[in-house]
Amino acid sequence: MTAAQPGVTTAGCQGVRKAEADSVAFVICARHGVQIEHGFSSPQTWAGSDPRAQPGAAILAAGERITTAAANISRHLDHHLPDSTTGLATPVRTVASTAVAAKPSSFPEPDARIEGVLLDAEEFYIGQLDGSWVPAYLHQRGITPAAAREWHIGYAPRGWTVLTTYLRGRGHPDDAIQAAGLARLSSRGTLIDHFRDRVMLPVHDEHGTLAGFIGRARPGTGPDVPKYLNSPATSTYHKGDLLFGLYHACHHLARGATPVIVEGPFDAIAVTLADPGLAPCGTALTTRQAEALAHAADLSRTGVLVAFDDDTAGRKAAVRAYYILRAVSDRLRSVALPGKDPAEILETQGADTLRSILHSHVQPLSAIVIDAYIHPWEARLRDPEGPLLAMRSVAAVIAGLLPPETAEVIRQITGNKQLTTIDERMHPVANPELPQIARALPADTAYQIARTAERLGFTDYSDVLAEVANAVIRKAARPKGVLYHAVDRRNWRSAVSQTHL
Numbered sequence: 001m002t003a004a005q006p007g008v009t010t011a012g013c014q015g016v017r018k019a020e021a022d023s024v025a026f027v028i029c030a031r032h033g034v035q036i037e038h039g040f041s042s043p044q045t046w047a048g049s050d051p052r053a054q055p056g057a058a059i060l061a062a063g064e065r066i067t068t069a070a071a072n073i074s075r076h077l078d079h080h081l082p083d084s085t086t087g088l089a090t091p092v093r094t095v096a097s098t099a100v101a102a103k104p105s106s107f108p109e110p111d112a113r114i115e116g117v118l119l120d121a122e123e124f125y126i127g128q129l130d131g132s133w134v135p136a137y138l139h140q141r142g143i144t145p146a147a148a149r150e151w152h153i154g155y156a157p158r159g160w161t162v163l164t165t166y167l168r169g170r171g172h173p174d175d176a177i178q179a180a181g182l183a184r185l186s187s188r189g190t191l192i193d194h195f196r197d198r199v200m201l202p203v204h205d206e207h208g209t210l211a212g213f214i215g216r217a218r219p220g221t222g223p224d225v226p227k228y229l230n231s232p233a234t235s236t237y238h239k240g241d242l243l244f245g246l247y248h249a250c251h252h253l254a255r256g257a258t259p260v261i262v263e264g265p266f267d268a269i270a271v272t273l274a275d276p277g278l279a280p281c282g283t284a285l286t287t288r289q290a291e292a293l294a295h296a297a298d299l300s301r302t303g304v305l306v307a308f309d310d311d312t313a314g315r316k317a318a319v320r321a322y323y324i325l326r327a328v329s330d331r332l333r334s335v336a337l338p339g340k341d342p343a344e345i346l347e348t349q350g351a352d353t354l355r356s357i358l359h360s361h362v363q364p365l366s367a368i369v370i371d372a373y374i375h376p377w378e379a380r381l382r383d384p385e386g387p388l389l390a391m392r393s394v395a396a397v398i399a400g401l402l403p404p405e406t407a408e409v410i411r412q413i414t415g416n417k418q419l420t421t422i423d424e425r426m427h428p429v430a431n432p433e434l435p436q437i438a439r440a441l442p443a444d445t446a447y448q449i450a451r452t453a454e455r456l457g458f459t460d461y462s463d464v465l466a467e468v469a470n471a472v473i474r475k476a477a478r479p480k481g482v483l484y485h486a487v488d489r490r491n492w493r494s495a496v497s498q499t500h501l
Helices: 014-031 055-080 114-127 134-140 145-150 162-169 174-179 246-254 265-271 287-296 312-325 342-349 351-360 366-380 386-401 404-414 433-440 443-456 461-477 482-496
Strands: 154-156 183-185 191-193 198-204 210-217 228-230 277-280 304-306 332-335 362-364
Touching: 014 055, 114 154, 114 162, 114 174, 114 198, 114 210, 134 145, 134 198, 162 174, 162 183, 162 191, 174 183, 174 191, 198 246, 210 265, 246 277, 246 287, 265 277, 265 342, 265 351, 287 312, 304 312, 312 332, 312 366, 332 366, 342 351, 351 362, 362 366, 366 386, 366 443, 386 443, 386 461, 404 433, 404 461, 433 461, 443 461
Parallel strands: 304 332
Antiparallel strands: 154 198, 183 191, 198 210, 210 228, 332 362
């Protein structure tokens, strides 16, 4: 076969197709903790031994396709699969029960040399900024030179070994450069830079220690190039633990500022013009990130504001964030962004408009959650029984979100008996218990009930309230264990995977 370039089809060569498919599968399985036994054939069996076929180039091209495909699939799985540490099939009750688990054993052991390597790399990236395409790009995004200096934004050159050569010149050995996540072995066994031709954004832990980097690709690169590339897992960089901008925002949070959770690093930088901007280093918020935020701010007083993109992925991420953040705060709000993310608003409309939106377009985060559970029913809402069935389904979700102490109060008020809402003549039945139940509800639950009634066309909120109370009773009567866990799991997947939001 002739050598193929990255991104070019390999349909004409069954050997390389199998090698690439097997390699991508192996990488994805290993990343998610699935142990598999597999032997890989020698590259010569599929790359060709004829020098005219350029086997070295074929191997290098296959490696580029494998890493790109694995990165794209991992990015998709990180967004759609439950967090491996939370399970997120059921609502998260406490951070203590989910976030205290030890870090995955696959993380490398601490290496004292890494901090020095990372700091030298940061200095190098900053020094490469002038003369690159990055300053013009930052200006277009509404990021001033002063902001770029404040965030230590830099540039990773295009060359394969530019950073590696520089770090070697500073006295850093190859194994330390690899351990810092700044270089990796090529198919030829030589070190090549992990980040190339990217805007470089340093990521710090909550104590201010440089942990790694996020690299944003040059605008206009092909679909096979990941838009954002994180440092690989190292002894300092654990993507699920770090919130981009948390250390930067610490002094604001200490003074009582409201933390804003956003999707990307440039969104975080944009939001800092109005409030501390925070972004998960990845596509989904984790309980460990929520725990770090809770340690940095008094969330019982400030609450949390979620400002995700107004698209399908952003709304799914907001629903997921609700289940995680409710473990650390009962004051969860969201911003109704007008079709753009914070970075786009900063770029097109300026900081003043962004600041105004963040303070005026606010609603409870519960609104997105309730809308997500109603969405699968929208096609049936015109049927006579559709609104009632939808209301009972959503009421069961609301009941599952109640604090245990509130559910116990409802069982005491009702005598652990379900309320009758319609008699045999199909006439409404008055339930004197409802006002007392309503007074026992948390404010967020009351909002969820009102939102459900309004979305489904019920003029009397008491209908939904009664169904929530009955769902609490049914849950108490149901055998504990696997059965209810399966029901919760189905409810979660119904909202997050079936809805288009």
